[in-house]
Amino acid sequence: xxxxxxxxxxxxxxxxxxxxxxxxxxxxxxxxxxxxxxxxxxxxxxxxxxxxxxxxxxxxxxxxxxxxxxxxxxxxxxxxxxxxxxxxxxxxxxxxxxxxxxxxxxxxxxxxxxxxxxxxxxxxxxxxxxxxxxxxxxxxxxxxxxxxxxxxxxxxxxxxxxxxxxxxxxxxxxxxxxxxxxxxxxxxxxxxxxxxxxxxxxxxxxxxxxxxxxxxxxxxxxxxxxxxxxxxxxxxxxxxxxxxxxxxxxxxxxxxxxxxxxxxxxxxxxxxxxxxxxxxxxxxxxxxxxxxxxxxxxxxxxxxxxxxxxxxxxxxxxxxxxxxxxxxxxxxxxxxxxxxxxxxxxxxxxxxxxxxxxxxxxxxxxxxxxxxxxxxxxxxxxxxxxxxxxxx
Amino acid sequence: xxxxxxxxxxxxxxxxxxxxxxxxxxxxxxxxxxxxxxxxxxxxxxxxxxxxxxxxxxxxxxxxxxxxxxxxxxxxxxxxxxxxxxxxxxxxxxxxxxxxxxxxxxxxxxxxxxxxxxxxxxxxxxxxxxxxxxxxxxxxxxxxxxxxxxxxxxxxxxxxxxxxxxxxxxxxxxxxxxxxxxxxxxxxxxxxxxxxxxxxxxxxxxxxxxxxxxxxxxxxxxxxxxxxxxxxxxxxxxxxxxxxxxxxxxxxxx
Numbered sequence: 001x002x003x004x005x006x007x008x009x010x011x012x013x014x015x016x017x018x019x020x021x022x023x024x025x026x027x028x029x030x031x032x033x034x035x036x037x038x039x040x041x042x043x044x045x046x047x048x049x050x051x052x053x054x055x056x057x058x059x060x061x062x063x064x065x066x067x068x069x070x071x072x073x074x075x076x077x078x079x080x081x082x083x084x085x086x087x088x089x090x091x092x093x094x095x096x097x098x099x100x101x102x103x104x105x106x107x108x109x110x111x112x113x114x115x116x117x118x119x120x121x122x123x124x125x126x127x128x129x130x131x132x133x134x135x136x137x138x139x140x141x142x143x144x145x146x147x148x149x150x151x152x153x154x155x156x157x158x159x160x161x162x163x164x165x166x167x168x169x170x171x172x173x174x175x176x177x178x179x180x181x182x183x184x185x186x187x188x189x190x191x192x193x194x195x196x197x198x199x200x201x202x203x204x205x206x207x208x209x210x211x212x213x214x215x216x217x218x219x220x221x222x223x224x225x226x227x228x229x230x231x232x233x234x235x236x237x238x239x240x241x242x243x244x245x246x247x248x249x250x251x252x253x254x255x256x257x258x259x260x261x262x263x264x265x266x267x268x269x270x271x272x273x274x275x276x277x278x279x280x281x282x283x284x285x286x287x288x289x290x291x292x293x294x295x296x297x298x299x300x301x302x303x304x305x306x307x308x309x310x311x312x313x314x315x316x317x318x319x320x321x322x323x324x325x326x327x328x329x330x331x332x333x334x335x336x337x338x339x340x341x342x343x344x345x346x347x348x349x350x351x352x353x354x355x356x357x358x359x360x361x362x363x364x365x366x367x368x369x370x371x372x373x374x375x376x377x378x379x380x381x382x383x384x385x386x387x388x389x390x391x392x
Numbered sequence: 393x394x395x396x397x398x399x400x401x402x403x404x405x406x407x408x409x410x411x412x413x414x415x416x417x418x419x420x421x422x423x424x425x426x427x428x429x430x431x432x433x434x435x436x437x438x439x440x441x442x443x444x445x446x447x448x449x450x451x452x453x454x455x456x457x458x459x460x461x462x463x464x465x466x467x468x469x470x471x472x473x474x475x476x477x478x479x480x481x482x483x484x485x486x487x488x489x490x491x492x493x494x495x496x497x498x499x500x501x502x503x504x505x506x507x508x509x510x511x512x513x514x515x516x517x518x519x520x521x522x523x524x525x526x527x528x529x530x531x532x533x534x535x536x537x538x539x540x541x542x543x544x545x546x547x548x549x550x551x552x553x554x555x556x557x558x559x560x561x562x563x564x565x566x567x568x569x570x571x572x573x574x575x576x577x578x579x580x581x582x583x584x585x586x587x588x589x590x591x592x593x594x595x596x597x598x599x600x601x602x603x604x605x606x607x608x609x610x611x612x613x614x615x616x617x618x619x620x621x622x623x624x625x626x627x628x629x630x631x632x633x634x635x636x637x638x639x640x641x642x643x644x645x646x
Contacts, residue, residue, distance in 0.1 A: 228509040228510040233489060234490065237489050240481075241487065243469040244469055251506050252509070
């Protein structure tokens with residue numbers, strides 16, 4: 001049974017990967033716009049965005065679903081990756097900006113005549129890519145080290161990550177940080193010499209995103225099968241036992257937190273050239289919480305679930321914001337409540353749930369209470385009654 | 393003749409929780425290979441004592457030495473574990489979502505660092521050791537099943553098995569018989585007796601039938617300090633112990 005499922009899963013991933021990486025770009029590039037099979041440039045761009053979100057959702061799942069660390073600030077790393085790539089894209093505008101100066105428009109507006117020193121290396125794409133990994137990597141390393149060393153767990157960890165992204169969004173709103181302030185970066189023109197406004201460029205970016213998603217999925221999937229993956233889940237279920245099994249849980253959590261930050265950052269770096277804008281709004285607290293909703297809707301702790309959840313919720317958003325623009329947040333809220341109440345395993349768990357209901361086994365699918373709450377079945381025996389009186 | 397070092401020596405240990413003296417000037421010595429039973433009324437500080445040994449809580453002062461060389465009070469949980477001290481909790485604490493095999497595998501002797509956890513798999517020797525442990529605790533046939541599906545007693549054995557897998561020199565076993573049937577209790581006693589000698593074991597227990605089955609030497613804790621120490625019969629006939637267990641009032645009546 002288990003084996004069939006893994007085969008089923010492998011085929012599913014293969015088919016999805018071929019459709020996403022080969023079929024959709026092919027239909028976009030080589031079918032006439034009048035054909036019913038044609039995928040429009042707009043759609044390809046939209047799908048690219050969804051897939052970036054899917055990568056972001058996986059980064060939350062390896063933290064929340066597999067390690068029990070609910071990060072409510074994952075969009076910070078996503079945005080930092082975006083900003084690093086954005087700085088490169090800003091340099092590539094050259095003198096084509098509104099002010100026709102060789103430095104970004106907002107710097108001209110702030111009264112700068114030459115480029116600030118820290119901006120200079122970002123003219124190089126490899127440097128920007130390196131920074132995409134280095135900055136979020138360092139931030140997650142330092143933050144994670146401090147948080148896990150101090151044994152900050154559960155909801156306190158969540159609140160801290162939320163506070164971190166909030167603080168960062170306030171920092172990035174400041175004009176004197178010289179990163180575009182409130183408006184951020186936009187109006188990009190070129191990337192590696194290719195015009196970003198051309199459908200072909202966007203198509204390549206879309207394919208890169210799909211490949212990143214596949215690579216991320218395979219890496220994380222493999223990781224869960226290693227001993228590390230088992231320790232990860234053990235930390236989620238009973239961190240104290242892991243500590244008393246000789247593992248420094250802080251190191252394990254730190255590793256997965258940094259890995260997750262790097263994945264989110266890469267997703268952000270691919271997101272920015274496709275949507276054409278990055279600003280501090282991306283770091284706002286509600287964005288990160290929304291990612292958690294995608295993961296919950298898709299099914300946490302499954303890796304496939306978050307991908308499905310991210311695509312489903314964002315497709316729903318695209319539709320709802322056009323059909324019922326005022327109701328979107330309410331729809332999202334109801335969706336979250338519905339999933340938490342009735343679909344604890346998300347869309348991915350739906351199949352098993354329906355099967356259980358059809359078999360009339362809905363109740364037996366829950367673990368028996370004795371195993372779920374071991375401490376309730378072993379009341380401590382009163383000492384006085386078990387010590388037999390020898391003399392009176 | 394040189395004396396063999398104590399495997400565990402606690403001297404002048406104090407621990408206060410918000411004005412409550414859980415451990416009060418405790419002195420405790422134990423030889424290697426010994427099977428020691430610690431009893432005492434509720435709140436006597438038995439579990440706190442284990443917390444102090446394993447680094448879960450730190451004492452206000454005093455020293456706890458392992459083989460008279462490692463000062464445990466300055467080390468963290470996993471460092472103490474790596475010295476060879478394993479702990480079974482009062483309520484069975486196993487990984488319910490993992491298989492029985494995986495539970496033992498995560499505890500088997502070997503590297504504990506992140507890189508090795510990712511890039512190395514279980515060696516042949518480790519696998520043999522895992523099955524050896526499963527055999528000792530009698531859960532061989534359940535190896536592939538989830539630990540969450542085990543009966544309560546089996547979970548207790550699995551947790552003892554986790555300590556064996558790590559090859560702990562000192563096993564700290566907190567109320568192994570709690571919630572067990574008489575038969576399971578008896579089997580647990582036999583398991584512990586078979587391990588004594590190879591391992592040093594501290595058992596905390598309330599069940600006097602069980603204590604009689606396994607105990608050679610008993611330490612009675614009361615109000616965070618050692619009340620008396622000796623053979624089971626001696627301890628049960630000790631005036632002070634009876635007073636503590638049956639209450640002060642009776643002692644005054646005499």
